[in-house]
Each structure stands twice: as C-alpha cells, then as structure tokens.
Amino acid sequence: xxxxxxxxxxxxxxxxxxxxxxxxxxxxxxxxxxxxxxxxxxxxxxxxxxxxxxxxxxxxxxxxxxxxxxxxxxxxxxxxxxxxxxxxxxxxxxxxxxxxxxxxxxxxxxxxxxxxxxxxxxxxxxxxxxxxxxxxxxxxxxxxxxxxxxxxxxxxxxxxxxxxxxxxxxxxxxxxxxxxxxxxxxxxxxxxxxxxxxxxxxxxxxxxxxxxxxxxxxxxxxxxxxxxxxxxxxxxxxxxxxxxxxxxxxxxxxxxxxxxxxxxxxxxxxxxxxxxxxxxxxxxxxxxxxxxxxxxxxxxxxxxxxxxxxxxxxxxxxxxxxxxxxxxxxxxxxxxxxxxxxxxxxxxxxxxxxxxxxxxxxxxxxxxxxxxxxxxxxxxxxxxxxxxxxxxxxxxxxxxxxxxxxxxxx
Numbered sequence: 001x002x003x004x005x006x007x008x009x010x011x012x013x014x015x016x017x018x019x020x021x022x023x024x025x026x027x028x029x030x031x032x033x034x035x036x037x038x039x040x041x042x043x044x045x046x047x048x049x050x051x052x053x054x055x056x057x058x059x060x061x062x063x064x065x066x067x068x069x070x071x072x073x074x075x076x077x078x079x080x081x082x083x084x085x086x087x088x089x090x091x092x093x094x095x096x097x098x099x100x101x102x103x104x105x106x107x108x109x110x111x112x113x114x115x116x117x118x119x120x121x122x123x124x125x126x127x128x129x130x131x132x133x134x135x136x137x138x139x140x141x142x143x144x145x146x147x148x149x150x151x152x153x154x155x156x157x158x159x160x161x162x163x164x165x166x167x168x169x170x171x172x173x174x175x176x177x178x179x180x181x182x183x184x185x186x187x188x189x190x191x192x193x194x195x196x197x198x199x200x201x202x203x204x205x206x207x208x209x210x211x212x213x214x215x216x217x218x219x220x221x222x223x224x225x226x227x228x229x230x231x232x233x234x235x236x237x238x239x240x241x242x243x244x245x246x247x248x249x250x251x252x253x254x255x256x257x258x259x260x261x262x263x264x265x266x267x268x269x270x271x272x273x274x275x276x277x278x279x280x281x282x283x284x285x286x287x288x289x290x291x292x293x294x295x296x297x298x299x300x301x302x303x304x305x306x307x308x309x310x311x312x313x314x315x316x317x318x319x320x321x322x323x324x325x326x327x328x329x330x331x332x333x334x335x336x337x338x339x340x341x342x343x344x345x346x347x348x349x350x351x352x353x354x355x356x357x358x359x360x361x362x363x364x365x366x367x368x369x370x371x372x373x374x375x376x377x378x379x380x381x382x383x384x385x386x387x388x389x390x391x392x393x394x395x396x397x398x399x400x401x402x403x404x405x406x407x408x409x410x
Contacts (some may be wrong), residue, residue, distance in 0.1 A: 002115060008357050009027060016103055017405065018177065029394045040383035046378020050373050051128065055280035059131050062373040071129070071359060073370040078125035078378055080208055081120055084232070088242025089115030089165060090201035093194045106263055107397045109172055111244055114389065116165040121385045123158065128377065150210045157204030164197035175394040175403055183406070206233040212355060218358035222301055222310045225292045228355070229390040234288065238281040239275050239348040245341040268334050275337045279325035286318050308360065313354065317347025 031037075054062050065072050082110070092111045095101045102377065127133050137143075139155035167189055174183035209232030216224055301307045321343040328336035357368065369379050393399060 021177075025395050040387070040398060043376065044380045044383050044387070047384075049379045050380075054128060054377075055133070059129070062371065062377070064368060064371045064374070065129075066368075067182065068364070071302065071356060071360070072368055073357065073374045073378060074125050074129040076353050077349065079122050079129075079354075080356050082125075083205065083208060083350040084348050084352065085240040085243045085345070086115040086118035086122075087201070087205060087236035089240070090198050091237050091240050092180075092244065093168065094198050094205050095116040095365040096192060096342045097194045098198070103266070103273065105267065107244060107270065109169070109391070110248070112165055112168045113172075113289060113367075113392060113398055114243075114247060116162065116169055117385050117389055119158065119162045123162070125378075134216040146297075150207060150214075154204050154207040154211065157207060161200040161204065163196055164193045164200060167193035168197065172396050172398060172402075175406060178403075178410055180405065189345050205236040206230065208232055215360070216329065218361050219355060220306055221298050221356045222293075222306060223359045224350075225258065227292055231288060231292070233284065233286045234281060235236065235348060235351065238278045238285065240342060241278050241281075242341040242344040242348075245271055245274055245337060246345060247276075249341075251336050251393070251399065252345045255399050258393070260401060271334055271337050272329060272332055275325045275329045275340070277282045278340070279322055279329060282318060282322035282325065282344070286314070286322060287313060289318070306359070309354070313347060313350050317343055317350055321347065 037111075050062050058373070059065060063072060063074075088111050090109055092104055096105050096108050123278065127136055130136055139149070139151045140159065142149070144150050167186065170186040171183050171190065187289040204300065206229035209228035212219060212224070212228050218381075241311055248267070248271070252264070256264070302311065324336055324340035324343070326339060327333070357370075
C-alpha cells in the first residue's frame with residue numbers, strides 16, 4: 001500500500017499552495033549579470049519601446065514597408081524562416097513516436113518546447129506585421145479571403161499545431177506543478193496530439209511555400225518554382241534537425257548540471273545519427289533544386305549578379321554542409337557536425353530571405369531594405385524567446401529526469 005499523501009488540487013507535490021509555489025518559481029535562478037543578459041536585456045527594452053510606437057503610430061512609423069512591398073523582414077525571417085527552424089519538433093516526434101527510434105527520446109521534450117515557443121513568438125511577429133492587427137481573425141474565419149484561400153489553410157494549420165504542441169508538452173508542466181491526475185490524463189493524449197501535429201506541420205510547412213505561388217511575377221526566376229511547397233517541406237526537415245543539433249549543443253553546455261551522466265554520454269551518438277538524416281534529406285533537396293533549375297532553363301541568368309548569389313546559396317550553404325554532414329558522419333567528427341549545422345541554418349535563412357525579401361520585386365526601381373528598427377524588434381523577439389526558454393528549462397523537468405512519482409505510477 002502506498003504511503004504517498006494525496007493533496008487537494010490547490011497544493012503541489014511539495015506541500016506548498018499552488019500560489020506560493022508559483023511565487024517562489026518566479027524568483028531569478030542563476031547569475032543575473034551575465035554577458036548574454038547584459039547584451040540582450042537593453043535590446044529587449046528597445047524592442048518593447050519600438051513595438052509600442054508601432055501600435056501607437058502605425059506600422060509605417062518604424063518599418064520601410066509600403067503598399068507595393070507589404071511583406072518584409074518580420075515575415076521573411078520571423079515567420080517563413082522561423083517556422084522552418086521549428087520543424088525539428090514534428091520530425092523528432094515522428095521519429096520517436098511513429099518510427100520508434102527511442103535513442104532520440106531524450107530530445108523530444110526540449111525540441112517540442114522550442115517548437116511551441118517558436119510558433120508562439122512567430123504568431124506575435126505576424127501580429128506586428130499586420131497593418132490592422134485587429135483583423136488577424138479574418139484569415140481564420142475566412143472573412144475577406146474565403147475558405148479556399150491558402151492563407152486560410154495556413155492560419156488554421158498554424159493555430160491547431162500550436163495547440164497540439166502545447167498538449168504534447170503539457171505533461172511536463174503537470175510534472176512541474178505536481179498535478180498527478182492531470183499528468184496522467186494529458187499523457188494519454190500525447191500520441192493523438194503527436195499524430196495530429198505531424199499531419200498539420202507537414203501541411204503548413206508546404207503551405208507557406210504555396211503562399212508564394214501567387215507571386216510568380218514578383219519573385220526572381222531563379223527562386224520561383226511551382227515546386228516551392230515541396231522544397232519548403234523537404235528543407236524544413238534538415239533545417240529543423242540542424243537547429244536541434246545547434247541548440248542541443250548549446251543547451252548541453254549551458255545546462256549540463258541538469259543532464260544525467262547517461263545523457264552526456266549519448267549526446268555525441270545522437271548528433272551522429274542526426275547528421276546522417278540531415279545528409280540524406282539535403283541530398284534530396286539539392287537533387288530537387290537541380291531538377292527545378294534544369295526544368296526552368298535559366299542558364300542565361302547564372303552569369304548575373306543574382307546568378308552568382310544563387311550559386312553561393314546552392315554551393316556554399318547546401319552542397320558544402322551536405323558534404324560536411326556526410327563526411328562527419330563517416331568519420332564521427334562531432335565538431336564538423338556542429339559546423340555543418342550552422343552552415344545549414346545560414347543557408348535556410350538565405351533561401352527564405354531570397355524568396356521573400358531579396359529576390360522579391362527584384363527588378364523594382366527602389367528595393368525594400370529593412371530599417372534598423374525592424375532589425376531591433378526581430379532581435380528583441382528572439383532574445384525574449386530565449387529568456388522564456390531558459391526560464392522553463394531551469395524550473396521544469398525538460399532536460400532533467402521526471403519526478404520519481406511519475407515512474408511509480410506507470
């Protein structure tokens with residue numbers, strides 16, 4: 001017979017009331033005056049001031065957006081690029097829960113957390129980008145666009161996927177709060193949420209690419225293709241896993257005290273396996289890009305400024321990291337795997353910005369260039385996400401093992 005005490009809902013597993021527990025958790029943990037804090041905090045304050053100005057005086061007060069160029073850095077980087085980086089969540093959950101690749105299970109919690117926060121903040125960035133933010137509900141209800149619009153589909157996929165990721169992560173929140181019954185109920189919903197989330201994610205990764213199908217006359221021919229949705233989907237696989245490698249390497253160092261000895265030992269083996277997957281998917285992506293280029297017959301555009309830029313993207317940030325991933329996998333070189341992941345992430349940024357910003361209205365007399373205030377807000381959004389990510393990691397059982405009572409109830 002168990003001697004475990006049964007507490008009312010208002011009491012957590014440490015015997016504290018839920019409110020006193022939450023108050024204690026709000027206190028800072030760790031050093032306050034670190035180099036990262038000193039750099040990021042002023043930028044976050046500046047970003048907050050600029051956001052207030054944006055909503056007070058309108059989007060034109062801090063951006064270089066116009067009626068002719070309504071999408072800029074906040075869409076091209078914060079949303080289009082960011083969603084690709086968050087692809088690691090659906091790829092890893094598919095690998096662990098569907099393909100039963102258990103060796104990657106230790107990465108699921110932290111990757112799902114990163115994906116959820118990424119989508120949450122990218123939704124906020126989308127709200128900033130709308131000239132009339134109170135109309136954000138329109139794509140969801142189909143008003144002004146219609147239910148057959150790609151934007152309607154992407155909006156619903158985006159919303160439902162955030163909910164699915166929250167459900168996937170919710171057992172960890174219940175463990176943190178000591179809510180045993182809630183944890184048991186939420187855990188039973190995880191597999192359904194994973195399957196639902198994977199389906200949604202594959203759809204909206206390609207759906208974002210489909211949005212650009214309507215801009216054929218505006219996007220440079222080297223980057224426009226009717227296969228953009230497929231290319232967006234395939235690239236989200238190695239983009240997401242490269243972010244897992246990059247973020248996991250930093251997390252493994254910064255929060256090493258939360259990891260078990262077993263997790264430390266498995267870290268290199270996990271990166272080794274992810275490198276193999278990245279190399280394979282990057283080969284598929286590169287092959288597709290070559291086929292699209294040959295099919296488009298744009299040979300005459302190679303010997304131009306945009307042509308050289310295109311070759312830099314393809315050779316320097318697709319072919320090169322692909323070869324590095326393959327070589328590092330064969331030689332089990334962890335350092336090279338990390339370098340390849342960084343190059344891959346830079347390549348994804350370059351590709352998405354080439355489509356949405358750099359190569360968009362490429363022949364216009366006056367080209368869009370983001371203002372310093374747009375860049376400051378983007379950095380503020382990224383830093384705020386990192387601060388919240390760090391807050392959660394330090395308090396919830398994301399990297400460290402679950403409480404002992406979780407195993408007792410299995």
